[in-house]
Amino acid sequence: MKKPLLSAIACGLAFGLYAQTPQQKTRAVILDFSETWCPPCGAYGVAVGDQLNTQLASSDKGYLIGVKTSSDPSSINAVGGNALASNFSITGVPTFIINKASLNDGVTGNNSGDVTRIMGTVTTANGTAAVASAAANITVTGNTITVAAKAKFWAAATGDYYMTVLLTENDVEADQTSAPSNPTKHPHVLRGAMATTGTALASTPWGEKIGTGAIAANAEFSKTFKVDITTGWNKTKLEAYVVLFKMNSGKYEIINAEKAKTPTSTGINELEGVAQASIYPNPASQTAVLSITATVPQQFAIRITDMLGRTVYTHENNMLVKGENSFKLPLNGMVSGLYNVEISGKDGRMVQRLSIEK
Numbered sequence: 216m217k218k219p220l221l222s223a224i225a226c227g228l229a230f231g232l233y234a235q236t237p238q239q240k241t242r243a244v245i246l247d248f249s250e251t252w253c254p255p256c257g258a259y260g261v262a263v264g265d266q267l268n269t270q271l272a273s274s275d276k277g278y279l280i281g282v283k284t285s286s287d288p289s290s291i292n293a294v295g296g297n298a299l300a301s302n303f304s305i306t307g308v309p310t311f312i313i314n315k316a317s318l319n320d321g322v323t324g325n326n327s328g329d330v331t332r333i334m335g336t337v338t339t340a341n342g343t344a345a346v347a348s349a350a351a352n353i354t355v356t357g358n359t360i361t362v363a364a365k366a367k368f369w370a371a372a373t374g375d376y377y378m379t380v381l382l383t384e385n386d387v388e389a390d391q392t393s394a395p396s397n398p399t400k401h402p403h404v405l406r407g408a409m410a411t412t413g414t415a416l417a418s419t420p421w422g423e424k425i426g427t428g429a430i431a432a433n434a435e436f437s438k439t440f441k442v443d444i445t446t447g448w449n450k451t452k453l454e455a456y457v458v459l460f461k462m463n464s465g466k467y468e469i470i471n472a473e474k475a476k477t478p479t480s481t482g483i484n485e486l487e488g489v490a491q492a493s494i495y496p497n498p499a500s501q502t503a504v505l506s507i508t509a510t511v512p513q514q515f516a517i518r519i520t521d522m523l524g525r526t527v528y529t530h531e532n533n534m535l536v537k538g539e540n541s542f543k544l545p546l547n548g549m550v551s552g553l554y555n556v557e558i559s560g561k562d563g564r565m566v567q568r569l570s571i572e573k
Contacts, residue, residue: 379422
């Protein structure tokens with residue numbers, strides 16, 4: 216019996232216990248505070264969040280994390296979500312927080328205008344020189360997720376800094392009041408923060424203090440976080456983000472974040488019911504074919520990511536029949552380079568390496 220493996224775990228299933236090298240780059244975090252009972256959240260908050268999520272994924276400017284504290288079902292609510300809402304002075308939903316506590320942005324109902332305004336704030340944050348950056352590797356042993364995270368300071372800094380790992384689940388389905396259709400898919404829903412002691416979610420989201428007072432340039436801090444996978448979570452859609460906070464006047468401000476990369480190795484075979492998969496031609500130019508030999512019929516998704524972990528192609532709800540299956544991969548909009556082609560189902564995933572030469 217194969218060990219369970221997280222399919223699209225966004226901090227990347229890198230093989231090894233040590234965190235990757237942080238990039239000297241600032242990425243913004245948009246905290247999307249919304250609730251399933253909230254009519255404005257369904258009427259336009261969902262649409263704004265989806266558009267922001269798409270633009271962030273394509274631009275590599277940051278990440279969207281959904282925070283719910285009083286939604287139905289209660290299982291969708293974040294452990295530590297009320298602490299986040301209090302820290303960022305949330306008085307109504309939907310509200311979007313972009314990095315610092317002072318950047319509190321609601322929505323007006325003008326979806327395109329709201330997205331443009333919020334992405335403008337993201338671009339400003341993204342262009343700010345990184346004081347510190349993070350990176351992480353993740354491993355899965357049995358039912359326990361372990362994240363080895365690292366933060367590096369690029370310049371001397373003063374103050375109290377914290378590092379946390381936020382665990383989210385993408386595309387959580389729940390009925391949303393006033394949504395165009397139900398159930399609604401809620402992107403990157405926060406489950407809670409991983410802990411450095413024990414294997415349960417932490418009661419607060421701030422993680423561990425990594426520096427206080429005067430911090431020297433090039434200083435590095437490493438922490439290991441763990442959590443047990445809980446019944447009801449979709450293993451194939453779990454993600455983890457390393458987030459760095461700075462304490463400022465009694466409030467935690469987000470200064471940077473990183474989502475570790477997808478695997479760089481090939482031939483990962485952890486999808487039950489699939490005997491083998493291959494891609495041809497490889498290298499490819501305009502089109503490639505994904506060939507899958509299945510031992511049982513099942514539904515699966517295809518996702519292609521570049522070496523920075525950015526999604527460049529997705530196709531969900533594909534069906535495998537028992538025996539040989541072929542699926543065409545359109546490559547027209549992709550530049551030359553190496554890519555990971557991931558196929559994922561409810562019982563795991565497989566990843567193949569694809570080389571594109573134009």
